[in-house]
Amino acid sequence: MVDLSLHIPANREKARRYRDRLATVGVTAGGAAVLLAILLIFFYLLYEVLPLFGGTSVADNTPDTWQGGAPPAYLSLEEQGEVGLAVSAGGEAIFFRVADGRIISRRELGAGRAPVTVLAGAAAGGRTLALGHADGSVNLLRSDYRLGYPEGRRVITPSLRSLYPDRELRLGTGAVAALAVQDSEDGLLLVAELAGEGLRGLRFRRQQNPLTGESSLEPSTLRLPALPGQSAALYLGAGQRWLYRLDQDGGYVVLDLQSGEDAGVATIVDQGRLFENGAALATSAMLLGDISLLAASEAGKLHQYFMVRDGRGGHQLQRVRSFDTGGVVVRQLVPEQRRKGFVALGRSGELQIFHTTAHRRLYVQATGMDLAGQAAISPRGDTLIAVDTANTLHSWAVDNEHPDISWSALWQKVWYESHDEPAHIWQSSAANNDFEPKYSLAPLAFGTLKAAFxxxxxxxxxxxxxxxxxxxxxxxxxxxxxxxxxxxxxxxxxxxxxxxxxxxxxxxxxxxxxxxxxxxxxxxxxxxxxxxxxxxxxxxxxxxxxxxxxxxxxxxxxxxxxxxxxxxxxxxxxxxxxxxxxxxxxxxxxxxxxxxxxxxxxxxxxxxxxxxxxxxxxxxxxxxxxxxxxxxxxxxxxxxxxxxxxxxxxxxxxxxxxxxxxxxxxxxxxxxxxxxxxxxxxxxxxxxxxxxxxxxxxxxxxxxxxxxxxxxxxxxxxxxxxxxxxxxxxxxxxxxxxxxxxxxxxx
Known part of the structure; x- marks a missing residue:
């Protein structure tokens, strides 16, 4: 019987098995490499994204004894958060080191002038300080910090300089009881409530000579209506158009200053109450950009407002959102200087950090501190200081890199500043530092699906x-x-x-x-x-x-x-x-x-x-x-x-x-x-x-x-x-x- 089966030499069979095994290993390795590459892409994207949701942490530094005497009525910090400026109610300015509370220099701001009655900051992101005096005059100062490296050691040298020293800024003869100041490229605007004289306003338009490039200030007086009651706070809106007047009972009046520029009386645009059930005003502040007003009530409510069109050709002060304070009565609001966030300090020492666009509370801590004077946050938002009734200077290191992000800010409609209704908007940058970033991914995802459809x-x-x-x-x-x-x-x-x-x-x-x-x-x-x-x-x-x-x-x-x-x-x-x-x-x-x-x-x-x-x-x-x-x-x-x-x-x-x-x-x-x-x-x-x-x-x-x-x-x-x-x-x-x-x- 003849064997007709195919005979393959042993060496060829061995080579074939080797090639098959090599091909199997190669294909398997290639497939595994593809899967590994996809996983690496996934984890790298996740690595870059996770810090967005890392949360906020606050480290309490060792407190120091406040060496500045009376509790400050005004506090501010320089860029690095190393040097602070404190001004007392009597007008004494003190530069001090935040790390140990040591005094760097002192200066009496009211020397040769009438007593200081009011202190006011010009803007959340600025270094301008306004002092109202008992004779109806206003003094403007600006804090400067010069950075030097003598002998290879970094030294910050603070100073205060007077703004408009050759011009008398006087709104009347009565003592300044409330003051609002805004100094911009367009000019200077001062509004104050004077004892016995009511609201007074003074505007200086900045005019520039096209030939020489020199600028000059053209003064004009604002005629403001008489308002009942006493002002608890005055604020000027962006563009020097709106004047917000708040009283202690929680009432508000909004004036249109542009309507009174041509010798007319400024128009009352809107008025009403900030809180339900007749709650009184506890404290207030303007957010960065002077568009949004923050107001806290004695009942533990905290709201954000700004002006919107009312559908009838006019404007109204609209409550945009409310923040969960846990029932804490806020004593002071400290807006951040470069973001739309703020710090709220409660009367019982509660420290809370919020962000308006993200509409969430980022951090809450019971410090047990009884706040006596003011609090301040550094321009970078990484250092917070305050002085309590025990004459102690407290400082906190704040780690809050990405407060803008929340589920609502990414995917839901958000009521942004200067918009008349909530909307999905992507606008990541603008020409000014007061801009509110808009990071809604909804229009981008919609555009992706629309293009694909x-x-x-x-x-x-x-x-x-x-x-x-x-x-x-x-x-x-x-x-x-x-x-x-x-x-x-x-x-x-x-x-x-x-x-x-x-x-x-x-x-x-x-x-x-x-x-x-x-x-x-x-x-x-x-x-x-x-x-x-x-x-x-x-x-x-x-x-x-x-x-x-x-x-x-x-x-x-x-x-x-x-x-x-x-x-x-x-x-x-x-x-x-x-x-x-x-x-x-x-x-x-x-x-x-x-x-x-x-x-x-x-x-x-x-x-x-x-x-x-x-x-x-x-x-x-x-x-x-x-x-x-x-x-x-x-x-x-x-x-x-x-x-x-x-x-x-x-x-x-x-x-x-x-x-x-x-x-x-x-x-x-x-x-x-x-x-x-x-x-x-x-x-x-x-x-x-x-x-x-x-x-x-x-x-x-x-x-x-x-x-x-x-x-x-x-x-x-x-x-x-x-x-x-x-x-x-x-x-x-x-x-x-x-x-x-x-x-x-x-x-």
């Missing part, structure tokens, strides 16, 4: 229908030419597509909007009409077209319909839209139009996504075993019935994968969105408005973000959200694909 709306039908025809109906010879040509489109750089979309396609869409829509309407109608007419041609003529080459006949039809659609642009606009469709939809429908809009993005990104979806779907359809369709046709089914009942269900896992990969490409696309839209972070489903996506926002703002800042980490959070979104979508897509495979894989 319009992209898939255009790309998915074209790509899937094209794949079906190419794989199932097209002649093999023509398929071998068409498929590589479409796949070659995928190699086109997206920056080129974005460039063409922004500079070429967007103006065409704007100028020929009616032609675009007529083209979209006429194209399917024209193709169906041509198919109907072709099917009714004599059989002899139809047989001259080889099977699978029908699509070639549509090329001149598509070109003709495209030319016809754009040729109808002018007549259609004249006939239906008054000569300009873009202006008509804005005037008649109230729909705004931006040249670089979602329609442009959908077309441009659709051209980038179509090759991906087409290639995967076409391969899936073409890979359906031929015996399935042959068996269906043999049983009497038509080609269309075979396609819909056998081929498409069998290929559905591959088609679905193509759609999900195309969706992932649309969600993560950067350059086309960056160049083809106005990059406006708005939440508007209007197809004629632009958007800003998460990926485009990262590309725009990451180069300008300060490393480790809140803005910097928020951009990483946006990347993390994008990562999670694609991961969740791909996971769901894989589950659906596996279910489709198990359902139709047995056909």
């Amino acid at each position: 319009y992209t898939m709306l255009i790309a998915a039908p074209l790509a899937i229908c094209g794949a079906i025809y190419t794989a199932y109906f097209m002649a093999p010879t023509l398929r071998r030419k068409v498929k590589p040509l479409i796949e070659l489109m995928e190699a086109l750089p997206t920056v080129i597509l974005g460039f063409l979309a922004g500079l070429w396609l967007a103006p065409i869409v704007e100028d020929r909007l009616a032609g675009i829509f007529s083209f979209l309407v006429l194209m399917p109608i024209g193709i169906l009409l041509f198919a109907y007419l072709f099917s009714h041609l004599p059989l002899a003529i139809r047989r001259r077209v080889p099977d699978g080459w029908d699509a070639a006949l549509l090329i001149p039809v598509v070109v003709l319909i495209g030319y016809l659609g754009f040729a109808l642009n002018g007549p259609l606009e004249q006939l239906l839209f008054g000569g300009d469709m873009r202006l008509w939809i804005g005037r008649e429908l109230g729909v705004s139009f931006d040249q670089r809009n979602s329609l442009v993005v959908g077309i441009a990104m659709g051209m980038a996504v179509i090759p991906t979806i087409f290639s995967i779907a076409e391969d899936a359809i073409f890979s359906v075993p031929g015996h399935l369709s042959d068996g269906s046709l043999a049983l009497g089914a038509t080609p269309w019935q075979t396609l819909t009942g056998v081929v498409l269900p069998t290929a559905s896992p591959g088609i679905f994968s193509g759609l999900m990969i195309g969706l992932g490409r649309a969600v993560g696309e950067t350059m086309i969105v960056l160049m083809a839209t106005g990059n406006t972070p708005i939440m508007d489903a209007n197809i004629f408005e632009g958007m800003r996506t998460l990926s485009a926002n990262i590309a725009i703002e990451m180069p300008e973000a300060e490393v480790n800042s809140t803005h910097y980490r928020i951009l990483f959070l946006a990347a993390f959200v994008l990562f999670l979104f694609t991961f969740v979508v791909n996971t769901i897509a894989e589950l659906i694909r596996q279910r489709l495979r198990s359902r139709y894989g047995s056909l």
Whole structure:
């Protein structure tokens, strides 16, 4: 008997096993490396994002004996939090070291003048101090700190200088009982309540000589109405327009100072009570930027207010939000000098830290301190000091890097300063330091989904229908030419597509909007009409077209319909839209139009996504075993019935994968969105408005973000959200694909 089995030499068998094992190890290592890379990306993004939610910590430093005599009526700190300025109620200024309370220098501010009756800071973020005197005059001082390094040792030298020393700032003859000062680029504004004389105002407009560049102050007197009662506090709003007058009973009056500039009396814009149930005012303060007013009541309530339009052409003081103090009656409010946060010190020594935009209490601690004088926080917000009734100087080291972030600030509507209602807004920076950062990710996520939706709306039908025809109906010879040509489109750089979309396609869409829509309407109608007419041609003529080459006949039809659609642009606009469709939809429908809009993005990104979806779907359809369709046709089914009942269900896992990969490409696309839209972070489903996506926002703002800042980490959070979104979508897509495979894989 002859052994006909295949004999393989031992060395060749050993080499084959070695290669198989090597290939297995290589594939496994490659897959593990991919998974490891994804995990590293995930954990790196998480590493950059977690500090945003780290919370606030406060370390109580060793208290020192206050060596300045009487408790201060005014406190401030310099940039480093090392040197402080304390001013007593009598007008004695003391510079001291925060670390040990040692006195650096003393100065009597009221020397040669009437006694000091009121002390007031000009702004939360400034170093200007205003002193009101018993004779109705006001004195303005500014604290300066010179940093030097003699013998290699850092030394901070403080000083006080007088502002406007050559000008007498006098509002009347009575003693100043309440005072508000604002010194800006526009000029100086003083408002005070004088004993026996009521409210008095003095404005100095800054005028600059265009030839010499010298500036001068032009004085004018403000006429203010007589108000009942006595002022507990006076505040000036941003832009020197609003005057807020609070009384001890919790009442308020808001005056429009601009209405009284031309020798008229300033108008009372709004008045009422700050608190319910007649609660009295405990303390108040203006937040950084002089837009928001903070007020605490004797009943333990703490509210934020600012001016908004009332819908009748006027303005009103609106309560924007309330803060949870735990029932603590606040004795002093200390606004931060560079952020929209503040410190609240309770009467029983409670220390609480809040942030207005995030609308949350960041920290609470019972210190047991009985606050006697004032408290102050450094410009960097990392050092807090206060003096208690036991003549002790307390200081705290504050670690509060990212107070702006909360779930509501990121995803819910927030009532921002200078806005008339809550809104989703992304605006990370501005030209001034008083700006309230707006870190809402909602408009960016909405823009990402909006761009992906319009992209898939255009790309998915074209790509899937094209794949079906190419794989199932097209002649093999023509398929071998068409498929590589479409796949070659995928190699086109997206920056080129974005460039063409922004500079070429967007103006065409704007100028020929009616032609675009007529083209979209006429194209399917024209193709169906041509198919109907072709099917009714004599059989002899139809047989001259080889099977699978029908699509070639549509090329001149598509070109003709495209030319016809754009040729109808002018007549259609004249006939239906008054000569300009873009202006008509804005005037008649109230729909705004931006040249670089979602329609442009959908077309441009659709051209980038179509090759991906087409290639995967076409391969899936073409890979359906031929015996399935042959068996269906043999049983009497038509080609269309075979396609819909056998081929498409069998290929559905591959088609679905193509759609999900195309969706992932649309969600993560950067350059086309960056160049083809106005990059406006708005939440508007209007197809004629632009958007800003998460990926485009990262590309725009990451180069300008300060490393480790809140803005910097928020951009990483946006990347993390994008990562999670694609991961969740791909996971769901894989589950659906596996279910489709198990359902139709047995056909």
